[in-house]
Amino acid sequence: MMAIARGMPATTAVQANVMSRVGRTVLGWLEKLKDSIADTPLYFWVYIGALVWITRQLTNRTSKATRRITVAGRQVHLNEAEAQMASNVVDIDKIDVDFSDVGGLDDVKDALTEHIKWPFQHQELFSGKTVRSHPKGVLLYGPPGTGKTLLARALAKELGCSFINVNTESIFSKWVGDTERNAAAVFTLAAKISPCVIFVDEIDSLLSSRSAMDATPHMHAKTIFMTHWDGLEKDSDARIIVVGATNRRFTIDDAIRRRLPLQLEVPPPDAKAREKILSILLAHDLEYNPKKEGLIRYVALKTAEYTGSDLSELCKAAALMPLREMESMKVGGASSAAPEKVPPLTQQHFDKAMERVKASK
CATH class of the missing domain: 1.10.8.60 (Helicase, Ruva Protein; domain 3)
Incomplete structure (x- = not known):
């Protein structure tokens, strides 16, 4: 104590001595806590929980970082999830089909023209209190090979829109949190490169009816998908349209089908x-x-x-x-x-x- 007092005031020396004893007490308490946790099965779950928390923190930091990328002919700032989704974007200049290249299906093409193309080209006629609607979702259903994907690409060409091709591989991920981020990235990317057509091929496999057997990330992804979709419906000026294609219409979640008010059958050709x-x-x-x-x-x-x-x-x-x-x-x-x-x-x-x-x- 005297040795400490020679180098510093007495009050400071006393405080240092007290802090030292408190520190030793805290360290001893932590050692006992660690030993007690290690002796119980809870230790394993605490360890796993800590790893999950650290992984999420590192992933969140990475996902918030953005970089400037050229997508659909324009420079945009994208986060990691959006940048990965950008590989599914087809520029309007790369789409080589329009409605004239689709043989038959005149009724379907007329419906898409009236309900989708006209509102895109003449927004002033579909705004305000008029009952003329501008659906933000279209479902094309029918047997395989009848031209549903071709129609969706032709629609994007007719509208002069970029085209995002969404499938299960581009959404679902084995990594924690990635599935939810990918679902959100579809819409945030579409907003940055709008006007845009979001095409969900085999929508029944991605947005099927929810059940207790669904994995939690998949359930969250569907909820996030619908939440962002609702944002499009509330924004009358949003120039984004979601087009789904399926040959199993009634396996799609009811809430998803409600967001697809324009449902058109694509039959085999006569x-x-x-x-x-x-x-x-x-x-x-x-x-x-x-x-x-x-x-x-x-x-x-x-x-x-x-x-x-x-x-x-x-x-x-x-x-x-x-x-x-x-x-x-x-x-x-x-x-x-x-x-x-x-x-x-x-x-x-x-x-x-x-x-x-x-x-x-």
Whole structure:
């Protein structure tokens, strides 16, 4: 005590001595607490809880950091989740289809034009107290291969919008908190690059009916998705539209279906629609064929159960048939063959192709 007093005032020396004893007491208490926790099963869960808390803190710090990235032709500041979601964005310039490239489905295209395209182009006619609506959600349902994805891309082109392709892989994650952040990032990214179409393919797998068997992150992701979606509905000026596609409409959560007021069936094509689809698919290959109309009519009548996707595969298979008849293709080697020497497509070519490509069930 005297040694301490020589170097400092007496009051300071007493305070230092007291603090030292208090520190030793606290350390001793903490050691006893640690030993008691270590002797119980609670220690394991305390350890796990601490790791989870630390992981969340580190993840939150990382996710809040932003960087400047070019998305859909514009420079925007994105956080980590938004930057990952940006890989699913298709720029309007990269979309090469519009409604004229969609064969048939005239009723569906008319409904999308009236309910979606007109409000986008003439907002002044759909604002205020008028009952004219501007739905922020569209559900396209029907059998696989009927053109639902093609319609969604064509709609984005018609609206002049960027296109975000959302699927389960881009939302769900095994890492703590990432699933919820990804669900929110879909809408925050869309707001930064609007006007934008958010396309949820196989929406039944992502936003199916909720149940007690759902994992907690998946349940939270659905709630976050709906919360942000509600924000779009309340903002009349938001130029963002959500389009879902499914072949199992009634497995979608009821709350999600309520947010999809415009529900349009995309049926398999009838004979007239098949003719239009074939005319688009074979526009180049039959450009100079004098029997073009008769051939298209023949194929349309022979493909009663084919979907649009089936017709596309059928045309690809038929287009290969004339190459089999060319001598230059039979001879091995890398010798070039002039396109003008390719034999024209005939009924026989399509008959052979139909043996290979069957209608999907």
